[in-house]
Amino acid sequence: MLAQPTAALAVNVLDASSLLAAFGALGIAVVLFAETGLLIGFFLPGDSLLFTAGLLSRSGAHSGPHLDLTQVLAAAVTGALVGAQCGYVLGRRGGRALLTRSRNKRLHEGAARAEELLDRYGHARAIVLARFVPVVRTVLNPLAGALGVPPRTFAVWQTTGGLVWTAGLILAGYALGSVVPDVDRYLLPIVGLIVVLSLLPLALELLRSRRAAAAGATSPRADTD
Secondary structure, X not given: OOHHHHXXXXXXXXXXXXXXXXXXXXXXXXXXXXXXXXHHHOOOOHHHHHXXXXXXXXXXXXXXOOXXXXXXXXXXXXXXXXXXXXXXXHHHHHXXXXXXXXXXXXXXXXXXXXXXHHHHHHHHHHHHHHOOOOOHHHHHHHHHHHOOOOHHHHHHHHHHHHHHHHHHHHHHHHHHHHHOOOHHHHHHHHHHHHHHHHHHHHHHHHHHHHHHHHHHHHHHHHHHO
């Protein structure tokens, strides 16, 4: 009788396999809701969770729980879309106060990248692209609400981005598991690769920003020569 509470306490919220083993498809919905709707969820493993869930949805998986693909897709889409919309509403009501209360440096860096995306690409492209960048997809939704992005525009494009992001990663994991025999035996390195690839856009953006700042700092000196 005590085994289930003990197992629940032992869940590692940063590990996709642990979350799926403990909570199944329901855990996917909760994690994606927290990651995309609540600023406290920026550290959660959204990308690796979706890919791993797809991998474990195929028949014949040897490691981890076996998940139903339809349930996984439904849970992921629901969590991602409802979470993003909730974050937007919180942003409209609370404004930038939601961000200024946090002292987390990573969260503020994500907010800066999110605002830059909105300025550079416009509302539609930024909302879709943010889905694929960790931390940015957490802060862009409340930031869009705080900056006054029209509700209809946000709803249409967050739905588009959410569907592409969730279904794309889940079906990619499902397809890889169907094509490569016993691929789930190498689940840990595959998830590690997914995490690295998901962080790559943010790293490239940070590098580009630093280079632009360095170029801006040296340009006045060049003008005076």
